[in-house]
Amino acid sequence: MTSDANSPVAKVRNGVSHILLIAVAIVFMGPLVYAVATSLKPADEVFTPTPELFGSEIRWQNYADAFTFAPFGRYFLNSLFVAVAGTLVVVVASSLSAYAFARLRFRGREQLFVLFLGTLMVPQEVLIVPMYWLMQSLGWVDSYWALILPWAFTAFGTFLLRQFFLTVPVELEEAARVDGCGPFRSFLRIMLPLARPAIAVLTVFTFISFWGSFLWPLIIVNSVADKGTVPLGLAQFIGQQGTQWNLMMAASVLSMLPTILLVVLLQKHLVRGLLVTGLGGR
């Protein structure tokens, strides 16, 4: 703390600055607050001449009604299943290959790693056409396989975990190796437990990517009522006559809740996760 930071002028300046920041945060939160407010209003009070935070009643019933208005129960279960399964594949595949790149010596390792990183450059939008054709060929159009597998192999997870594995002292494993511990046991018993924070970050960010993915489900799901995920279910609302905004906001808020919870839980590790946002389930 330098001397002029304690002067009265600096204190006033900091105070004003802080108040302005809080004002910015409130404006920023406006859309989300408005969404929650709308989700609790009766249908005929969504659009009022003067914006109101509350309607004539707080209608929690909207949240139950959203589930009968559209099969949101089904959408949520589908999203949960796809996101959990996809995340599992991402974490297993990337931790295995990350271990190989960080610890095993084999010919062409550096070249192969560059190839891995190179795949990150290919945008999803280039892949969707041939991917659709591939799914057609495999008979996977409109299936859970198609929702889970195509985007569950990306080099992001490998890259993130490799960087973490490299920070683990080799001596830990060398001692185990002297005791006759092979790479598989070394990986399972030593590396994975140590890498728990990195794996937690990878897990959460991958889950969130799958949870929010929209373009691919839009393409590959034909029977929305059966295989639809939450974003698809929300998008179904748009075309309908006289959109039920209060119910739609209820469903939107519900779809946001798990991700908000995860962000708050993981707040200390968000920076590490920046590298892997959007790595699966795009």
Place this chain on the structure above:
Amino acid sequence: MSTAQTTTVAPPAGRPSGGRPVGRRPALRKDGRYAGVFLAPSLVGLALFTLFPTAMALGISLFDWPVFGERKFLGIENYTHLLNDPVFRRVVLNTTLFVVLYVPLNVVVSLGLAVWLGPKIRGRQAFRVLFFIPVMTPMVANVMVWRLLFQPGGLIDGGMQSWFGVNAPNFLGSSNWAMPAVVAMSVWQGFGYNFLVFSAALDQVPQSQLESAQIDGAGPLQRFRYVTWPMITPSIFFATTMTLITSFQVFAQPFILTQGGPGVATQTIVMYVYNQGWQFLTMGLASAAGWVLFVIIMGITAIQFFGQKRWVHYDV
């Protein structure tokens, strides 16, 4: 789809790439056969779901390739068709306009707030989490909320009526306002990502250097320009190129806010790919448009790769 979907290989937050030098990394012996097992799932998955489709995308783009029915080899005809298609030209123009508006706004807002929220502000962790929320919540839900905001009679329109007595423009239905509306929504949704990148980079700037600069008589602007700025340029460069890449891939915001309208005023390249592929069922054309996008992104990646050498001070 997440806008934060990334397609670059650079590390964030100003960390020079790479781990320890390869030669000094001790390794276990007889690893070759183990490596095969460890690598198998990722290798098979990446080959099947990334490498093969990338090549196939180029192949398909050379054909008249309907979803069902006869395929016919066309050579580069799909690409010449794109060049002459007024809709595709408009779509490239729209996407460029989005990028030109969105990227500077995003970087300025996120960098400005990150600098403003310096280490001396109380509760900065709460701000970080707050601004990061829309980055992580499902994009479709975010866009739905903004559709309601922009609606005639929605919050913006209602607020303007009751405070100023005038109607807000019909944002999503006006060819002048639709694109700015898409940009505004996208900045709100996306700036939290770069905010966190910049915020982490600013934390790395040693307070001692800032303080000694202050003792030497440097004002706040000089301290920012000569101490902070050189240290955060890697992050700024990283964030800008990443944001460029992801903003060329914009899809869900215009798709749900405006359906690309009015007319084709907010239709983007990815929407064009989607429409060609799954509305008109002409996969060849869709794939060619996808490859045009890929070439644009490769160009930006090349700029990032070569530009960082000349633009970024890693040596501070």
